Amino acid sequence: MSPLRRLASQTALYGVSSILGRFLNYLLVPLLTYSFDPAEYGVVAEFYAYLSFLAVISTLGLETGYFRFRAGGEWPPTIVYGTVLTCLILVNGLGFLAFVFWQEPLAVLLRHPEHPEYILWFAGILLFDAIGALGFARLRAEERAIRFAAIKLIEIGANIALTILFIGIARAAHLADPGSVLGSLWDPGVGIGYVFIANLAASLLKLLLLSPQLVDGLGGFDLLLLRRLIGYSLPMVIIGLAGIINETLDRAALKYLLPYDDATNMAQLGIYSACYKLSILMSLFIQAFRYAGEPFFFNYAKQQDARAIYALILNGFVIASVFLFLLVTLYLDLFQYFVGADYRSGLDVVPVLLFANLLLGIYVNLSIWYKLTDRTLMGAGVSLIGAWITIGALLWWVPQYGYWGAAWAHLVCYASMVILSYLLGRRYYPVPYNLKRVLGYIGLGIGLYLLSRWLVSEGWPALGIGTACLAVFGALAGWEIRRLLKVA
Numbered sequence: 001m002s003p004l005r006r007l008a009s010q011t012a013l014y015g016v017s018s019i020l021g022r023f024l025n026y027l028l029v030p031l032l033t034y035s036f037d038p039a040e041y042g043v044v045a046e047f048y049a050y051l052s053f054l055a056v057i058s059t060l061g062l063e064t065g066y067f068r069f070r071a072g073g074e075w076p077p078t079i080v081y082g083t084v085l086t087c088l089i090l091v092n093g094l095g096f097l098a099f100v101f102w103q104e105p106l107a108v109l110l111r112h113p114e115h116p117e118y119i120l121w122f123a124g125i126l127l128f129d130a131i132g133a134l135g136f137a138r139l140r141a142e143e144r145a146i147r148f149a150a151i152k153l154i155e156i157g158a159n160i161a162l163t164i165l166f167i168g169i170a171r172a173a174h175l176a177d178p179g180s181v182l183g184s185l186w187d188p189g190v191g192i193g194y195v196f197i198a199n200l201a202a203s204l205l206k207l208l209l210l211s212p213q214l215v216d217g218l219g220g221f222d223l224l225l226l227r228r229l230i231g232y233s234l235p236m237v238i239i240g241l242a243g244i245i246n247e248t249l250d251r252a253a254l255k256y257l258l259p260y261d262d263a264t265n266m267a268q269l270g271i272y273s274a275c276y277k278l279s280i281l282m283s284l285f286i287q288a289f290r291y292a293g294e295p296f297f298f299n300y301a302k303q304q305d306a307r308a309i310y311a312l313i314l315n316g317f318v319i320a321s322v323f324l325f326l327l328v329t330l331y332l333d334l335f336q337y338f339v340g341a342d343y344r345s346g347l348d349v350v351p352v353l354l355f356a357n358l359l360l361g362i363y364v365n366l367s368i369w370y371k372l373t374d375r376t377l378m379g380a381g382v383s384l385i386g387a388w389i390t391i392g393a394l395l396w397w398v399p400q401y402g403y404w405g406a407a408w409a410h411l412v413c414y415a416s417m418v419i420l421s422y423l424l425g426r427r428y429y430p431v432p433y434n435l436k437r438v439l440g441y442i443g444l445g446i447g448l449y450l451l452s453r454w455l456v457s458e459g460w461p462a463l464g465i466g467t468a469c470l471a472v473f474g475a476l477a478g479w480e481i482r483r484l485l486k487v488a
Contacts, residue, residue, distance in 0.1 A: 028163055029277050032195070033340035035167055038270030039263055040192045042255070043112070045273035047196070049252035050110075051122055052244045058092050058130035061236025063137045064294065064371065065229045070141055071298045075225050077141075082220025083229065085134055092130045099123035111262075121196045128203035135210035140295050148291075155206040162198035235376035242383030246390045246413045247360075250398075250406035251276070257398040272403035274339040275346040275353075278332070281324050282357040289317060290364060297368050307431045312484050314365045318438050319477045321358045322445035326473055328354055329449050330466030349407040351449065356407070358442075359414035366421040369429035378424065386417040441477075448473055 032041055062084045069080045099106070103119035112118060139148040166185060173182035190197070207214075251273055258265040293313070300306050328335055329351045336344050370379030390413045397405025425431060448469040456462045 028160060029274060029338055030340070031164065031168055032192075033270075033274050033343055035171070036192055037267070038274075038342060039266035040270070041274065042266040042268075042270035043192055044195055045251045045269055046110075046255065047118060047122060049248040051126065052248045053241065053252075054122075054126050055129060056237060056240035056244050058095065058126055059088065059133050059240075060091065060230075061233035061240060062088065062229060063133060064236050065233035066134065066137050067141060067295050067298050068232060068371070068374075069225065069229060071295075071301075075222060076220075079220040079222050079225065080229075081134075081138060083222050083225050085131075085214065086221050087226060087229075088131055088134055092127050096123050096127045099126075115193065118193060118196060121193070121200050124200050125196070125203050128200075128207045131214065132203070132207050132210050135207075135213040138213050140291055143295075145292075151206060151209045154209060155202050158205050159198050159202035162201055163195060166194035166198060232374065232376060235380040238380035239376070239383040242380070242387035245387040246383075246410065246417075249390060250394060250403075250409065253394055254398065254403060254406060257394060258402060259399050268403060271343050271346040272349070272406065274343040275350055278328060278335050278338065278347075278350045279353040279357055281328060282321065282354050282361070285320065285324055286357065286361040286364060289361065293364070294371075297372065301372050307429075310365075310368060311432045311434060314362070314433055315437055315441075316481060316484050317361060317365055318358075318441045319480055321361050322441050323470075323473060323477055325351075325354045325358055325445055326448060326470050330452055330470055331463075333462050346403060349404060352407040352411055355446075356410035356414050359411070359418050362438075363414060363417045363421055366418065366425055366433075369421070369425035369431075373429050375428060378428075382417055382420045382424065385420060386413045389413045389416055441480075444476070445473060 032044070066080060066084050069075060070077045099119055100123060103123075104113075104116045106119050107113050107116035136148060136151075139145075139151075170182050170185035173180050174184075174186035174188070177183050186194075251269060254269045254272065255262065255265040258268055260268070297310070300309065303309070332347060332350060335350075336347055367379060367382075370376055370382075390409050393409035393412055394406060397409060399405075401408075422433075452462075452465045452469045455465045
C-alpha cells in the first residue's frame with residue numbers, strides 16, 4: 001500500500017472514533033442547550049477550557065517523546081513505554097492529591113464557591129485521561145487503529161448514555177415524580193454538574209479498557225532515558241500550552257473580558273461556545289489526522305521520498321478541510337438547529353472559526369520540521385508567539401467587539417503561526433510544498449462560499465445554491481485526490 005493511502009486509511013479509522021464518536025457526543029448539544037439557559041451552559045464551556053490547559057500539563061509532552069524515542073531505536077520500545085508510564089503515574093497521582101486538598105479555595109478562586117465538588121470531579125477526569133493517553137499512544141504506535149477506535153467509541157457512548165440518563169430521563173422523571181426510582185437519580189442542586197459526572201464515569205471505563213496496555217508496560221524504567229525524554233518533551237508542554245491558549249483561552253477568559261455584568265457575560269460565553277461547536281467537524285478531522293499523522297511522520301522520516309510524500313499529504317489535507325468548511329457554511333441554515341434558539345444570535349462567527357481551524361490544520365502539517373529535527377524549543381517559540389498574539393487580540397478586541405473579537409483572534413493567531421512555521425521549515429527541513437495548489441484550493445473554497453452568500457442575498461434558494469457550490473468543489477476535489485493517490 002502506498003504511504004499516502006496508508007495514512008488516509010489510518011486517518012479514516014481514527015476518524016471513526018473521533019469524528020463519528022464526537023459527532024454523536026455533539027448531538028448532546030441540543031439536549032444541553034434546550035435544557036439549560038446560556039449562563040448555565042457557560043459553566044460547562046468554562047470548566048472544559050480549564051481542563052484543556054491542565055491536560056497538556058498532565059501528559060508533560062511525553063506522548064510525542066514516546067513516539068520519538070520508540071522510533072529512534074536507542075532503547076527497546078518496552079523500556080521507553082515503561083519509563084513514560086511510571087513518570088505519568090507519579091506526577092498525576094501527586095497532582096490529584098493536590099486538587100483534593102485545595103478544592104474549596106480553588107472553587108472560590110473560580111467564582112464557584114457553592115460547587116467545590118466540580119474541582120474533585122475534574123481532578124479525577126484529569127488523572128484518568130492523562131494515564132489513558134499513553135495507552136492510546138501505544139495503540140497508535142503499533143497501528144492498532146481498530147482497537148483504538150473501539151475503546152474511544154465505548155468511552156464516548158458511555159458518556160452520551162449517562163448524560164442522557166441523568167439530564168434527559170432522570171430530570172424529566174424527577175419533575176413528574178421526585179420519589180420514583182429514576183427521579184431519585186436527579187438532584188436539582190447538581191444540575192449541569194451531571195455533565196461532569198458522566199464524563200468522570202466514562203473516563204474511568206476507558207482506563208479499565210486500556211488496562212492490558214497499561215499493565216503490560218509496568219516494570220520497565222531507565223533514568224537516563226527519562227532525562228532524555230524530559231529534555232525533548234518539556235518544550236512540547238510549552239507548545240501544547242500555547243496551543244491551548246490559542247484554542248480555548250477565549251472561552252476561559254470571556255467572562256472576565258466582556259464589559260457586562262456576570263450573568264450577561266456567562267450568557268454570551270454560552271452562546272459563543274454553542275456556536276463554536278458548529279465548527280466541530282473541522283476540529284475532529286484535524287484530531288483524527290493528528291492521531292494518524294504523528295506516528296506516520298516519525299516512522300516514514302528515513303525514507304528517500306519522505307519530503308515529497310509530506311508535500312502531497314498537505315495537498316490532500318487542505319482539500320478535505322476546505323470541503324468540510326463548505327459543508328458547514330453552505331448548510332448553516334440546517335446546522336443551526338443543533339443549538340437552541342437562544343444561542344443562534346452567534347451563528348455569524350461560525351465561518352470565521354471554521355477557517356481559523358483550517359489554518360490550524362495546515363500548521364499541524366507544517367510543524368514536522370521541528371519534531372523531526374529535534375528543534376522542539378524553536379517550535380515552542382512559534383507557539384508562544386501565537387499565544388501572545390491570541391492574548392493581545394483578546395485583550396484588545398473582546399471588550400470592544402464581544403465574542404467576535406475572540407473569533408478573529410483565532411484566525412489572526414493561526415495565520416501568523418502558519419507563516420512562521422513555513423518560513424522556518426524552509427530553512428531547517430525543506431519540504432517541496434506546492435503553494436500554488438494549496439492556496440488555489442483555499443481560494444476556490446472561499447470564492448464559492450462568498451458566491452453562495454451573494455446569490456442567497458439576491459433571492460436564490462440557500463439550499464439549492466449551497467448544494468451546487470459543494471458539488472462543484474466536490475467534483476474538482478475528487479479528481480485531485482485521485483491524481484494525488486496515483487502520484488504517491
